[in-house]
Every structure is written in C-alpha cells, then in structure tokens.
C-alpha cells in the first residue's frame with residue numbers, strides 16, 4: 145500500500161515538474177520559434193539571455209569589454225556550478241566550448257540557434273548531463289554595430305530571414321579579417337576574453353554565398369597542414385568524422401565548405417585560413433576551430449535547425465572526449481616549445497588530393513538576351529552524387545628558425561599593445577645599449593594598390609638577413625621566444641609571414657628615406673669618393689655601360705654613390721626587430 149501512495153505522489157510530482165517545465169519552455173520561446181522567418185535583433189537577443197540569466201543559476205550574462213558602438217560586448221557563460229571564472233571551471237575538469245555568432249550579422253542562424261541551445265541545455269533533463277564535463281561560452285552577437293544596421297536587402301540572394309544585420313561593423317570593417325591587425329574594439333575585447341578563457345573548441349556561425357547544392361550546412365575546419373600534428377590527428381582523425389557521422393544520422397548530412405572554381409564535379413578546394421581569420425587566429429593557440437556555413441538558398445528554418453544540431457553534436461563530442469581534448473591541447477603546447485622551425489607561409493598543392501562523395505546539382509547554361517550574357521545555373525531537379533577531388537593540401541613555402549630573443553623598440557606601441565593582449569611577456573632594457581644582432585633589410589616589396597580592410601597590405605617582401613649594430617634604448621623590449629604563445633609571436637614578428645605586423649603596415653615608416661642631400665653640394669663629395677675608391681669606380685663605370693637610364697640621370701648617379709657610401713642613413717629599410725640567435 146505504501147508503494148501505491150509513493151507512486152501516486154511521485155506521478156503527481158512528475159506531472160507538476162513536467163507542466164512547470166513545459167510552461168517554462170513556452171515562456172522561453174525565442175523570436176525564431178514564434179516565427180521561423182524571423183531572427184532576433186540585438187536587443188531581443190540580449191533581453192532573452194538576460195531572462196535566462198535571471199531564471200537559471202548556471203547561466204550568467206556578463207560584459208567583457210567595448211565594441212564598435214560603445215555598447216559592451218556580451219558573453220554568456222553556462223557552467224554547472226554557475227562559475228564565471230575559467231580557473232574554477234578548469235579545476236572542475238570541464239572543457240570549454242566557445243560559440244561566436246553574428247560576426248557577419250547578415251548571417252544570423254547561430255544567434256537564434258544559440259538562444260534555443262542555451263535554454264534547452266538548462267531545461268531538458270536529457271541534455272543537462274552534458275554540463276557535467278562541458279562549460280559553454282556564447283558571444284550572442286559579436287558585430288554589435290553591424291547587427292544594428294538591420295535591413296532586408298544587403299544579403300542579395302539570401303532566402304530569409306525577413307530582417308538581418310550588415311556584414312561590416314560601424315567602422316565598415318569585416319571583423320573576420322581583423323584578428324591580427326585588430327583595429328576594431330570588438331577584436332581587442334575578443335583577444336582579451338580569449339586569453340582569459342582559453343577555450344578548447346571554437347565554433348563560429350555563418351551563411352555561405354555561391355554555388356547551389358543540397359547540403360544545409362558546410363563545415364570549414366582550421367586548415368590541417370598548419371596545425372600541430374597532435375591537434376590535426378584528433379581534429380581530422382576523430383572529431384570532424386564524428387560530427388559528419390552524427391549529422392548524417394540525423395538525415396542532415398554536411399560536407400566541407402564549398403570553395404570552387406567552375407563545376408563542382410571538378411573538385412572543391414580547401415581554404416588556408418591565415419591568422420587574420422578567426423579560425424586561423426584561434427588555432428594559433430591549439431584551439432580546435434571551426435566555421436559552420438549554412439546554405440543561403442535554403443529556408444531560414446532548416447538553416448537554424450542545422451546549426452542547432454551541429455552545435456549540439458559538438459557539445460556531445462566535447463562531453464564524450466573531455467579528457468582527450470584537454471590532454472591533446474596540453475601536448476600541443478609542450479611540442480611547440482620544442483619546435484625550432486616554424487612554417488609561416490603556405491602554398492596550395494594541386495598534386496596532393498583527397499576524394500569525397502559529394503551531392504550536387506547539374507548545371508545548365510542560360511542565356512539572358514537583354515544582358516547578352518550566358519551563365520551557368522544549378523538545376524535542383526537534377527541531383528547527382530559522385531566522388532569528386534578535394535584539394536585540401538598546402539605545402540610550406542616559407543620556414544623560419546626560431547631565434548632566442550626578439551628585440552623591439554618600444555616606440556612601436558601599437559605592436560607591443562597587441563603582443564601584450566595576446567599573452568606575450570616582455571622584458572625591458574634597463575639602459576641604452578648598442579646591440580650586435582641579425583636584422584632583416586627590406587628589399588623589393590609588392591603592396592596592395594587599393595586599401596584592404598583599412599590597410600595597404602604588403603604581399604611579397606624580399607628579406608636579406610644581415611648582422612649589424614643597432615641602438616636600443618632604456619625601456620625597449622627584449623622578448624624571449626620561450627613563451628607559450630610562440631606560434632602567435634613568430635607569426636606577427638617575422639616580417640615575411642603572411643599576416644605579420646610588417647605586412648599589415650605597422651612598420652611602414654622604415655620604407656621611406658628620411659635624410660637627403662643637395663646635388664650641387666654632394667657632387668664634389670661624390671667625385672672624391674670615386675677618385676679614392678677603385679672598386680667603387682669600377683662598379684660605377686660598369687653601371688654606366690649597362691644601364692642607359694642610369695647614364696642619362698644625374699640624380700640617379702648621385703643617389704647611387706650616396707647609397708654605396710658611409711654617409712647613407714644606416715637604418716633605412718632595416719626592420720627594427722632584432723633576432724638574437
């Protein structure tokens with residue numbers, strides 16, 4: 145009898161809990177769940193997380209710093225104990241997943257999916273155990289300024305939602321090109337947050353443009369050839385195959401990000417995400433980094449649902465492989481300390497190819513008589529599934545030996561501020577010192593002819609290493625390379641690296657001569673120099689004989705002798721960061 149009473153009360157209690165949870169779920173429906181072609185605005189999204197913050201002790205919405213419109217950038221922290229401190233979370237043995245939404249606010253699926261995901265993890269008993277070993281960080285909307293420029297036309301071909309934000313931020317910068325130069329306030333805040341939390345896995349949510357195919361979602365993982373081998377093994381050997389399988393099981397298969405040139409049957413290409421991109425930047429710190437790109441031609445509903453599904457499966461993977469993820473990252477940092485040669489530039493390899501099964505649509509040519517152009521169109525009625533080449537291999541094209549120290553004048557405060565923000569420790573000279581060390585002399589250079597993301601980015605630079613003495617002053621910096629974040633340090637201070645601070649114009653001052661001479665006063669000096677230096681004279685005569693332009697120009701002749709002389713300014717085109725080897 146006692147048993148029956150227990151069952152009766154238990155049933156009543158369960159019904160009460162169920163009704164209470166259902167009521168909570170109804171109260172916590174998101175904008176998207178009420179209308180599947182609507183995406184939450186910035187205000188709606190933050191209000192929603194505030195509501196969750198008030199209701200659940202496990203969720204905290206905090207401000208982490210400034211953004212491009214002054215509003216503080218927000219971070220949602222979901223932790224079983226309600227911890228808001230990464231040290232406590234790590235001590236509890238949990239891994240950290242960071243989800244970043246709305247870096248391109250016209251691509252808002254992740255914004256809506258993350259609102260549902262946060263609520264469901266806290267409300268659904270089947271999901272709550274995930275929090276035993278995973279803590280979740282969500283940037284609800286990263287590009288605050290862009291998200292406030294709402295419209296319904298700038299994503300020209302996109303199939304909903306009815307309103308969305310704009311790609312650029314308030315300074316008209318694409319924030320997903322800003323992770324090294326970090327011009328935007330959002331990026332500065334992100335870097336501080338990233339160093340503080342050191343997440344294990346990073347997922348950024350996007351919507352793609354371009355080709356048509358049946359997949360709702362494509363996946364761009366940080367390019368494998370640049371990863372530490374232990375990260376590559378786990379990421380491409382286990383994690384991505386796990387996610388592929390899980391999505392396939394849900395009847396929502398995914399494929400690698402479709403980067404193609406012409407027919408997809410001829411293959412798709414991998415993408416080298418250099419560190420200016422978020423996945424390139426975050427993977428410098430051995431974070432497992434991925435971008436998901438939903439397909440713009442699908443309705444908004446399946447796009448959000450696919451994103452939600454992918455995020456859920458990622459959480460599940462983190463839950464199952466907590467130890468392996470943490471151990472592998474630790475190992476990668478240890479291995480990096482032993483590496484002497486770092487690859488800082490890659491070139492695409494067309495000879496090294498994989499194959500993948502790909503579902504696509506046949507194309508047909510359509511003629512537009514008014515425009516008088518022919519264009520390929522995709523025909524969703526004609527599906528195919530076939531093996532296609534996947535060109536996802538990159539070879540190293542520029543390798544640099546790690547020095548023992550770099551020396552950097554403190555006058556480059558924009559550089560030192562960035563180094564500090566990225567966890568680099570700096571020591572200072574205690575007095576003025578002439579240092580003999582290796583320096584790069586900048587030779588030929590090719591640069592952008594029009595601005596790219598606010599800079600005239602250099603692409604190709606000829607570097608000649610030379611030993612010389614150079615003055616460093618009290619307060620200038622000595623930077624040991626025995627640092628945890630050595631990948632970042634080499635990436636930004638080696639001028640030949642794709643995304644070095646040199647390439648991003650932080651050292652452009654050295655590219656212009658500062659001192660000049662008067663021709664009529666320098667001519668007798670030059671005359672004397674030639675008369676007294678037989679070797680110089682021979683080279684001068686040789687140049688006269690072989691270079692008609694030189695022969696015809698008195699200024700070129702004088703400039704040439706000036707450059708060969710001891711009078712030339714000594715640090716013109718000398719990259720001021722010494723390498724102590």
Ligand SMILES: [Zn+2]
Pocket residue numbers: 248251350351
């Ligand atoms: Zn995007």
